Amino acid sequence: MLLDVSSVSKSYGKRPVFQDVSLSLDPGETVALTGESGSGKSTLLHLIGALDAPDTGDITLAGTRYSTLGDRGRAGLRRNRIGLIFQQFNLIAALNVGANLSFQARLAGREDPGWTAEIARRLDLQDRLEQMPETLSGGQQQRVAIGRALAVRPDLLLADEPTGNLDEANSDAVLSLMLDLVAQSGTALFLVTHSAQVAARLSRHLHLSQGQVT
Amino acid sequence: MIRTAVSALLAHWRRRPGQLLTLVLGLALATALWSAVQAINAEARTRYAEAAATLSGAGQTVIRRPAAPIGLAEYAAMRRAGWPVTPQLEGRLRAGDRAYPLLGVDLLARPVAPGPGDPDLTPADLLTAPGRLIATPDLAARLEAVPGLPPVLHDNSAPAGVILTDIGTAERLLDRPGQIDRLLLTGPVPDGAEPLAKLLPDARSDTVAPPDTASLTDSFHLNLTAFGLLAFAVGLFVVHGVAGLAFEDRRATFRTLRALGLPGPVLTRLVLAELTALALIAGLLGVGLGYGIAAALLPDVSATLRGLYGAQIGEGLQLRPGWIAGGLAMALAGALTAGAQGLIRLHRMPILDATGPDRWARSTLRQSRAMALAGLVLITAGFASLGAGGLIAGFMAMAGLMLGAALLLPFVLGAVLGRAARLARGPVAQWVWADMAAQLPGLSLALMALLLALATNIGVGTMVSSFRLTFTGWLDQRLAAEIYLTARDEAQAQEINRWLTGRADAVLPIRRHDTRLSDRPGRIYGVIDHATYRDNWPLVTAAADPWDRLAGGAVLINEQLAYGAGLRIGDTLTLGPGWSAEIAGIYSDYGNPRVQAIVALPVLLHHHPDIANRQMGIRSDPAGADALIADLHARFDLPADAIVDQQAIKAMSLSVFDRTFLVTSALNILTLGVAAFAILSSLLALWNARLPQLAPAWALGLSRRRLAALEVLRSTGLAALTALGLALAWLLLAVVNVEAFGWRLPMHLFPLDWLRLLALALLAGAIAALLPARRLMRLPPARLLQVFAHER
Incomplete structure (x- = not known):
């Protein structure tokens, strides 16, 4: 088992988001999480991504228990084992496409130029490496974000509505590319989406509703 | 309509109190430094004029006998012969552990009589024992603490640093009965009056030229004025930055007000009125603060002027309406200058203007080329103005060079940072450099302010330090003998x-x-x-x-x-x-x-x-100098001031310089403080725009602590790069001084001083970044996550 989410609860102030949620992921598995707006999908993704801490319960990724980690340890875990893709891409505006693509891999100290070049080629970004993010279209920016997350060869790729900001054609293309690359790299994928169509393309589908995962 | 619009406009400041505070404080600090310098200058100049009129009878004819004092009988004979003369006797009066110059005059006949501060005082009190001493309030207070002296009258118009009294009282206090040092001619000598050669055969008559204290001290005051102006300019950069940001923050409000029917010109006038009101509030604060600074610095300035030029000014500061009005006018002019760009944009803004969150920063970036061009023009004009020669041209050149360099700074920094980002190897280093370049538009005004502050510091600091060395060298030359x-x-x-x-x-x-x-x-x-x-x-x-x-x-x-x-x-x-x-x-x-x-x-x-x-x-042997002086006095009939002890003069001169350093150091630190405040206010203003830049880096595995450390590093790095502008100081000293002042200080470089200043610049950058960094370090992850959530 790669990921173990065990009896995790989270609330903001007095408002509970979800309670006692448990789930697990195997290496290379692709899982989609759907749910209503405000159901806590993104919050759960943030907890799994070690971006936030649960109120109760624990999460374990590749044998590392989050509750034993401090701020620095969580940062290291994100840097080395997790790839993150956000709906708004969140590229580093000050760096060009090439530097954005390799950023996390270099941060983790394991850049593989051949793999990065392969990703760039597969994402059709090889001619845009010197461009700044602001000069790219939304679809292109999201491809850079996917490439950045995969270049580090993470154990787990977390994607929060990765196609939510794209039109249908772009959405299909980006999703296909992401699934291909995930399969090629053996990375597990945990994807949050509103779309049942997107969810249907992944190997497992979870639904978060009224604080419970089914 | 107006009331509603005003209420909508003012609501912004309630939402952003920090921005309001920064705007008012920036302007107040700028005005304070300017007003302080003006107050000191005004006080000093007034005192020069008073002293010139009171002490020497400038432009008057003085009759003296070189070898001996004039006797009372000889004075009486001259008066009887119709000569309109008034007697003066001077010496030093020991009061406690210090000796003060004492000037005895005929209080009833002297040309400028002091206005007695005591309403019950009669002329007889001034003339009869024990008599009265007249002095400026600061000196009078010191004299009153010394027992055994006659009562002291406080008089603001008395010559600074000198005790004035009736000549009879002076004779008694100086133990020189019946002696007169000189006679002042107070009017035309009547036709047919007995000639001086017959009345006082060995006396000399000279017309005293007006003292050139004012011209001697002109460069000192111009120095201070330039300092004040530059400090003011540093403050204006803060105001300009905050005013621009406030304008962009309110762009949506402006657009809505226009869309709801408020005419454009009315809106512009309202914002103008708001800026004026803020300027007046900040101006009043600044003038008050400036008065405090001036009052604190005046004793040191007074010591400097006395030591350097022999110019006497008092240590008490009078509140003069002229400089209060001047300070307010400067605050108003400064606010309008700093806010002009925003007002013009507002005036031209179309109703359907698209509001972008970082439009202000982007527009600043676009301006960097134009600013660099303007900077080059200013630098060229600065060099060109050297051709005119003289102090004013020198300072115009200095202002041109410094402002030009400041305007050039963002462009140069952008190029340097871009190059550094390309050369950087590690991902973090690459990001830090590139991010610094991306931050430049928002920070450039503050950095320009820092550059001005540093250049002012190094320019004035090195000049003063060189003065000290040159002056001590000059003392050694003049006073090499014991x-x-x-x-x-x-x-x-x-x-x-x-x-x-x-x-x-x-x-x-x-x-x-x-x-x-x-x-x-x-x-x-x-x-x-x-x-x-x-x-x-x-x-x-x-x-x-x-x-x-x-x-x-x-x-x-x-x-x-x-x-x-x-x-x-x-x-x-x-x-x-x-x-x-x-x-x-x-x-x-x-x-x-x-x-x-x-x-x-x-x-x-x-x-x-x-x-x-x-x-x-x-x-002679320095250790035996005191004994030799005593022997000389004992053996020969010498006036008290005929022998000058080199050690005493050198010690006094050095203490004067140390006090001079206090003045310049205080102004330097205050200017640097304003620059640090500029960086802090810019960083705080940029805080909301920074989070979307920092959150992805955090999500990708940089801890908050590391990000905070990088924020401090970035700020200090920018300060360090800005400090490279110190090279400008060399230009100021080596080129401008020679051309403008006609003499050159031996160019003493003070590596430790420059290092200290560099450290201060880094410290200013670091301190300014500490608050945002601390905020970042303690920022809950949920707040960073909002960056991703908000954008959905």
């Missing part, structure tokens, strides 16, 4: 000379001839060949063996003469009819308004055999 003595006449001088044989190591005659040198009023000194000069003279440039050449008939000239007349080593200088000499050396002569030359004494005496020989420098 004792200086002025005899009553040549006979006494010869007698003293003989007596000193065997008692002193050497006697150095001081003989001079006043003449015109290269069409300027100047002075030629004759010196004997002695190690005192060879070892101490502050030569800036010289031919080989200048002292041997001097003995052979060559001349040394001061910098004022060299630059004024365009003379170089090896040129020939005409010293008089039929007398020319080759220039063998040029020496620094700080603070001397006159041109000067030095020749060997035998050469001078050959051309002017009859010049006076009353002054001499006496070399």
